[in-house]
């Protein structure tokens with residue numbers, strides 16, 4: 001079903017409703033499949049801009065980004081709650097929230113995920129033709145701040161959001177997912193850098209595009225956008241997120257090492273080749289993973305006195321990475337007996 005919502009002199013506003021909007025049974029079916037994955041999950045939604053910051057007004061002043069962001073975020077909130085998750089937002093009205101406050105509130109919220117919702121504008125002022133959907137994660141592979149789980153979430157959201165909107169991904173990457181370093185090298189977006197929970201930022205479409213601006217102001221289309229993000233989150237969660245936990249430290253007097261063990265749990269199974277261990281940000285290769293009992297053992301020289309930070313990265317066989325995992329150890333100047 002193609003809806004023709006309104007016509008301006010030159011552009012027809014066209015979008016397609018997701019099948020779950022057209023057939024209530026399909027919607028019930030989808031919620032039944034994915035609801036178990038939302039249990040106990042909290043989402044922090046951040047509609048970009050607002051109040052004092054209403055600079056991106058879109059094509060002919062028609063689609064004000066701050067308002068469109070809020071509309072999409074509020075619709076997404078409803079879908080997540082319907083699925084059984086919980087939601088906190090940086091703003092639920094047209095209010096001013098400073099960028100650093102958005103991250104600070106999110107970090108205190110106890111949320112599992114942070115999704116910042118934006119709509120794009122081109123660099124060139126008179127560009128009324130550029131339009132695509134893109135999703136950002138913080139930092140790049142080679143960088144210490146890079147958390148692969150953020151790229152996982154971005155990939156799933158990007159694919160379903162772009163599909164729901166029938167937009168292509170941005171031209172600079174295979175599917176429209178990007179590191180925020182592509183925009184601000186070695187810095188990224190401050191809202192992603194300062195947010196310590198897994199975070200992504202979506203740029204759903206361009207408010208400045210003549211055709212896109214027409215549909216971005218239609219409530220139903222904002223719900224279609226939100227549905228796209230929601231579907232992406234559903235499929236991301238269904239593919240599982242490995243859990244890492246500390247088990248114990250044992251002193252090994254024969255080789256003067258500390259044996260530190262961690263459990264890595266995932267219902268799909270762990271991809272052994274994905275496991276990486278860093279100690280104080282340096283790649284550490286003296287570890288062993290036993291796929292049978294799912295225990296990772298690290299042999300750490302007991303002579304390295306003082307405080308250290310162990311970081312573990314691991315993915316399941318479906319390619320989803322664990323949440324950021326850091327564990328502090330303190331090696332005393334004498335091995336405990």
Ligand SMILES: [Zn+2]
Pocket residue numbers: 048049065118119120
């Ligand atoms: Zn924005």
